Amino acid sequence: MPTLSEHLLTRLTAPLAPVDAALAARHPGEPGTRQPVHTCYVSAERLHPDVVLEWGECAREALAEHAPSPADLAKATGLAEATGLGAGMDGVARRTGELDPELAERVYAHVRRVLSLDPIQDLRVDLEDGYGIRTDDVEDEHAIAAAEALRMASEAGALPASYGLRPKSLDPAVRDRGLRSLDLFLTALAGDDGGPPGLVITLPKVSAPEQVGVFLAVLDELVPRIDLNPPAVELQIETPAAVLALPALVEAGFGRVTGLHVGTYDYSAALGIAAEHQASDHPAVEHATTLMQLVTAGTGIRVADGSSNLLPVGSTDVVRAAWRRHAGLVTRAWRRGIYQGWDLHPAQLVSRHAAVAVNLLAGLPTALARLAAYAEARSAGAVADEPATARALAGHVLRALDAGLLDDAGLATADLDRAVVARLGGR
Template identity: 65%
Template structure:
């Protein structure tokens, strides 16, 4: 018989009820939404209704010219050269560029757009929103899209909020915006920036009849990195589903630390420290963390006189190197700035997911059946990691139900073991929406 009666244990642990509730609220776990593998940034004046198929077509043309066969693409991206793997990666890349080249699109009115006369930015903000509506009507809008306005820095604050207002007003039109809308707030340096911006969004939502819009914070100042725990807490306090992502700003952050241009990159130790802190602050909250971009663009002679296929392959190799390193560190999303980067992005993602997939399926099936095989005894936390690998392969269409069943698994089991609150994985032919966030319906 135990020494302590149940009522004594209950009395001594009663103070933990509030702790349990607080932890459950702040660390709800995976939302179940499919995280995009990238966010593509496009200056507002370049936004046109067919931008997604146009980027896909340009990327496909570069692939056909400079990575026409599996071996060539594998060499250009530093991928697995084994014929079977290289063929699977090449096939996935071609399919992704044809079916879903862009998973997340961000209209940029900040650094990628610059400072322009007020009447010009006004017009570009409205035209970009109208182009997004037209893209949605044509079925050519990504599952997630949105705007990066200027920051709350005093010099551009009024300008940025005016553009946000114009963009959202035009996007709503006579009915409601397309689903999947998010807004990215750049150069956050203090949690109060986030709270004030959320207040502005809330007022616009009230006046325009919008459901809460998902908000991403761009972490690109030393002050933001130092304040990450409070930033995330403040974001979660704004309400369920308001804060949806933390994105590192590689170059602004590097420059703020005095790192020279030649060494500014997402794999610099200083930037990796920032992204590790972002992962730590966001762990278990359901807030996504995204890596930065590569500024070495795969342009050929059609875009820049004198550029060559070697320049394209060199840019692919560097981009793939950064994407692969990010995936190994648990960063499954990054920025893409050029159609050619879609090739190295989708090829590298496929290579990362195919690596070890067979072993992951076997180990996960053994874990699900509570049996051990070989020399590895997987704990529940490892089971979640294995399930995460399998779920991302399902998301990408690199794994289907028959192969899952052959391994002794099913989607419901993998979803449960992976900690997702619901299953929304499909193959690319019927790709599930990236339903976090989603204006026009309730947020998760």
């Protein structure tokens, strides 16, 4: 018989009730929605209704010219070396320096399919660094025209599931201009139906929680006046002050902020890192993204990696070098648990989707086998893997399902189904 009575334990643990409620509210877990593998930035003056189709076509042309076969793509992107997998379809890793032919075929087919059907998963109109400083009348025109183009793209079924705007920051020198463009863009986007769903606004160069509060207050004033569907908000972490204030930034945007995106080059430059060494795999940048992961863990706020400024443009050798670098950065981020990054050029879609496919397919047989064993063992009362590990395994399987690299038949072969995987993955 226990020494401490139930009544006494209830009294002693009563102070934890509000703590339990606060922790549950602050750490609700993953949002249960598909996460885009990238965010593509397009300068506002280049935005038109067919921009997604155009990027897909340009990417397909680059693939056909510079990697016309599965073996060419595997070699061009260096994915065998990046993943360390020479044979992945049987779940066995072999460091041969070449990608297993069957895996290479599946990756190539995936890239061609995605470039035709879903080349851009998250689109952002850029009025900030990628756009620069224009006269007021020109930026006014571009902000409105971009919003109208997005509405037309939505009506034609050519708008990604998530899209939005990156206006200028709240720094004093550009604050008024940024908020004016935000107003013009959202007013034009809202139209008379609230605008297309999936809207995200990215606030760049955040340095203090007060900026987050003011930006949300501006949206709270604007959105009801134009009957706009409330947008999600992402914060771009690209200043040392922002990294030092990460907990406060998340607190200021809690319940409204859905993502943190690292600004690789602004942050690197602010730390005094030479231009030739500025990259998302620099230790200083990876330290920042690790802190971002730490602060957002369990909150449902997603972290996105930065971009590669080595663009795949020019001769085949130059393009392949850029693809190899980009694919390596994507793979490094995936190994660190960061499944989204920036893309700045249509040809980067080739290396992005190829790297995603290799990382998912190479680990899929093992993930399915371990997840099936976990589900069976749990039903039998004997579990080897921890629940947290099972959640990670289910996350891998869910991302493969989201990417179209796995279907119900493949799940059934592993004695799994979507309901079980979704439940174990927290969806």
